[in-house]
Amino acid sequence: MTPENYRHICDLVKRESGLVLSEDKGYLLESRLMPVARKWQLADLDAVAAALRKDQNGGMTRDVVDAMTTNESFFFRDNKPFDQFRDVVLPKLLELSAGKRQIRIWSAACSNGQEPYSLAMILKEAGAKLAGWKIDIIATDLSREVLARAKSGLYSQFEVQRGLPVTLLVKYFKQEGERWQIDASIRSMVQFKEFNLLQPPRGFGVFDVVFCRNVLIYFEAQMKAQILGNVADVLAPHGVLYLGGAETVIGVSDRFAPMPNNRGVYELNRQPVKAVAVG
Amino acid sequence: MKTCLVVDDSRVIRMVARKILEELDFSVCEAADGQKAVDSCQENMPDAVLLDWNMPIMSGIDFLRALRKMDGGDAPVVVFCTTENDINHIREAIATGANEYIMKPFDSEIIQSKFSQVGLL
Ligand SMILES: C[S@@+](CC[C@H](N)C(=O)[O-])C[C@H]1O[C@@H](n2cnc3c(N)ncnc32)[C@H](O)[C@@H]1O
Numbered sequence: 001m002t003p004e005n006y007r008h009i010c011d012l013v014k015r016e017s018g019l020v021l022s023e024d025k026g027y028l029l030e031s032r033l034m035p036v037a038r039k040w041q042l043a044d045l046d047a048v049a050a051a052l053r054k055d056q057n058g059g060m061t062r063d064v065v066d067a068m069t070t071n072e073s074f075f076f077r078d079n080k081p082f083d084q085f086r087d088v089v090l091p092k093l094l095e096l097s098a099g100k101r102q103i104r105i106w107s108a109a110c111s112n113g114q115e116p117y118s119l120a121m122i123l124k125e126a127g128a129k130l131a132g133w134k135i136d137i138i139a140t141d142l143s144r145e146v147l148a149r150a151k152s153g154l155y156s157q158f159e160v161q162r163g164l165p166v167t168l169l170v171k172y173f174k175q176e177g178e179r180w181q182i183d184a185s186i187r188s189m190v191q192f193k194e195f196n197l198l199q200p201p202r203g204f205g206v207f208d209v210v211f212c213r214n215v216l217i218y219f220e221a222q223m224k225a226q227i228l229g230n231v232a233d234v235l236a237p238h239g240v241l242y243l244g245g246a247e248t249v250i251g252v253s254d255r256f257a258p259m260p261n262n263r264g265v266y267e268l269n270r271q272p273v274k275a276v277a278v279g
Numbered sequence: 280m281k282t283c284l285v286v287d288d289s290r291v292i293r294m295v296a297r298k299i300l301e302e303l304d305f306s307v308c309e310a311a312d313g314q315k316a317v318d319s320c321q322e323n324m325p326d327a328v329l330l331d332w333n334m335p336i337m338s339g340i341d342f343l344r345a346l347r348k349m350d351g352g353d354a355p356v357v358v359f360c361t362t363e364n365d366i367n368h369i370r371e372a373i374a375t376g377a378n379e380y381i382m383k384p385f386d387s388e389i390i391q392s393k394f395s396q397v398g399l400l
Contacts, residue, residue, distance in 0.1 A: 074392075079395070079396070157364065157382050158389075161381060161382060161389045161392065161393070162388065162389065162392050163392055163396075165379070165396055166373065166379050166380040167373065169380075170370055174366075175366055
């Protein structure tokens with residue numbers, strides 16, 4: 001592929017999704033985009049770049065961006081954040097929202113659905129404590145492909161063995177040939193929507209909890225700050241934000257502060273009250 | 280160092296499992312069937328058991344029943360590791376006292392993920 005074409009595709013991916021590809025990612029581009037080339041019956045990536053320049057309705061652009069996303073995810077990824085949600089944040093919300101009996105959660109880069117479904121299972125397991133409560137789990141992603149998979153609730157044998165306790169597997173999954181499908185009672189708890197994090201989240205309402213994990217790592221600092229700002233705008237004053245293991249707000253955005261003694265969990269930064277000097 | 284008993288009639292599987300578990304800092308013993316596993320537990324109760332289902336002489340599920348009746352047999356964390364991958368086998372295993380269940384084929388990531396879920400790592 002010519003250097004110009006390489007740059008053209010990288011720029012387009014960054015503009016459309018925020019994903020930054022460094023100079024040495026030629027092999028990645030090649031392996032991810034050859035299937036797209038084949039789908040559009042093009043010989044190579046130079047032909048793809050040429051076609052992208054003339055892509056009027058954005059169909060190919062969408063395919064290219066979709067193909068460049070990394071969608072790896074697990075149930076209860078890293079365990080700790082989900083334990084922390086169940087044991088610390090959820091009990092607090094039960095108290096705080098006892099009046100309106102509503103909990104609203106946003107899984108902001110939900111990939112194949114393991115993250116929102118893990119949260120749904122935690123809430124289901126909370127059982128009677130949540131009887132009569134309205135639970136909203138909004139799960140969004142840029143990629144239509146992962147959203148379709150997430151909605152189907154179908155997972156491979158490998159996927160249901162990474163992070164998912166076997167007791168939850170037998171309780172909430174059904175075997176469908178080689179695959180396992182999560183129960184309709186869990187699926188119906190999650191609303192999947194297409195949403196690009198580069199846009200301000202309008203029309204989603206206010207959230208008590210936001211999971212935005214393992215997606216900021218792909219973005220440049222300024223983009224991270226902007227997205228964190230957008231998230232802060234839709235978070236309730238008592239709300240919490242969960243980031244991935246390799247992500248932080250420190251040095252990135254002053255809208256959030258780490259929740260003491262809870263790694264990977266963040267609260268809104270209370271504006272420091274200026275001390276008034278007396279006398 | 281924690282101990283893990285690997286029970287499987289295939290030498291190759293025992294070898295692969297041993298390698299993975301040793302990398303996770305376990306001291307590993309092996310048994311080729313359920314009866315040998317019972318003998319091994321009578322001598323030395325392990326912290327964990329990685330357990331195949333179908334084996335000659337005594338099956339994994341029969342071993343598990345025997346183990347849970349032994350003195351101190353409540354203690355070991357038992358993780359099935361078998362090609363029996365239908366929900367009825369899994370249910371039976373849990374009902375009999377298994378702590379986790381791995382459907383073959385497995386790899387080191389699955390073992391690691393399951394072992395950390397049950398608090399062995
Ligand atoms: C590695 S997955 C993380 C999944 C899950 N949150 C987790 O922690 O396991 C990253 C996801 O971010 C999505 N993504 C990438 N750029 C995005 C953007 N600009 N807007 C929304 N989603 C995006 C990808 O499609 C992918 O599904």
